[in-house]
Amino acid sequence: MRLDLADLRLFLCIVDAGSITQGAARANLALASASERLRSIEADAGVRLLERHARGVAATEAGEALAHHARLMLRQQAVLKGELREFAAGGRGTVHLYANTAALTGFLPGRLAPWLASRPRVQVELKERTSEEIVRLIAAGLAEAGIVADAVDAHGLHLQPVAKDHLVLIVPAGHRFAQAGAIRFAAVLDQPFVGLEPGSALQDYIGGHARAAGRELALRIRMKTFEGLCNMVSHGIGIAVVPQAIAGRHRRRGAYQTVALEESWARRRLCLCFRDWAGLSAPVRSLFTHLGAQV
Known part of the structure; x- marks a missing residue:
């Protein structure tokens, strides 16, 4: 499957809303664009993911499986983003x-x-x-x-x-x-x-x-x-x-x-020694600032 995170996020928005129209709005997509992407998702999966009915849509058994894994993957992405922000801010990592x-x-x-x-x-x-x-x-x-x-x-x-x-x-x-x-x-x-x-x-x-x-x-x-x-x-x-x-x-x-x-x-x-301030990692810049670096 070639689904990306945007596809998974859209699919979850539709499943949670029980409506393609409302799901598209939650995902900040036009209805026509959301419908086209949903068709591509189902075609790529090779199985029907949603049941259409008069009051909206509901996930099929395959759709529930996709929704479950999509939530895990998006949650892991959020964790990864948080960790990368910590690295960027100097709050995580190893200082050599x-x-x-x-x-x-x-x-x-x-x-x-x-x-x-x-x-x-x-x-x-x-x-x-x-x-x-x-x-x-x-x-x-x-x-x-x-x-x-x-x-x-x-x-x-x-x-x-x-x-x-x-x-x-x-x-x-x-x-x-x-x-x-x-x-x-x-x-x-x-x-x-x-x-x-x-x-x-x-x-x-x-x-x-x-x-x-x-x-x-x-x-x-x-x-x-x-x-x-x-x-x-x-x-x-x-x-x-x-x-x-x-x-x-x-x-x-x-x-x-x-x-x-x-x-x-x-x-x-005693002197702090480095090649270029901008080239230092965030944790080292944070430490050197604490130690008295003038930047």
Whole structure:
């Protein structure tokens, strides 16, 4: 059968009205047009669907079967339309978001939670990458959007700052660098370090700047969390570079001192990164607006 949804809607209007004339009016069709389409429907079905009588029409057994399935199909169409409207409005779907370590651990949790809580049909898949990797993925069309540090070369992509993300050195209390107001990164590279686990975007970033200074970090231990890292530094295991917000968060429980880094790469800002605002999916546009995007 080649019936379309308009045919099914017309047929139901006629059956429910018990009249071809009234059914045509409900379907906003001229009587002649409705009658012609009804003949085509019956011809396509290969069976009589309506009984004509003096007071109107009534569905045959075959017509009742068609009406039953037509109601199911039109109801499903309404459900589909509703779901598509939710996708279009950003209230449904999956957000694939790439973010550097600082964004994942410090910036996103408190800001993402209320947005996600108000959208129960939205899922978010977070992936940690370095800022450089995120920019490469977006530039290549392999990722839609991400959150990166502004120190990265954006390759023509849009970067919108949304938060400060300065990196600082933390050292055990009593360490010879503890009273320094600020220090160059190269001056501390002879010290043992506490780092984050392999694959951490932030640790890769710090390691890259150490290599740029001609050294490899002497990592005594790698920790899965910033809490564990700060605890190790407090016990004198080594020094570490962490986001300033992280250093402040764990400072009350840790016996360490915070020292500013003089390098410009340590004075970062977190930025929303994307190719084109109009090309973003509705859920991502909604999230980025919530996070502070200026459009």
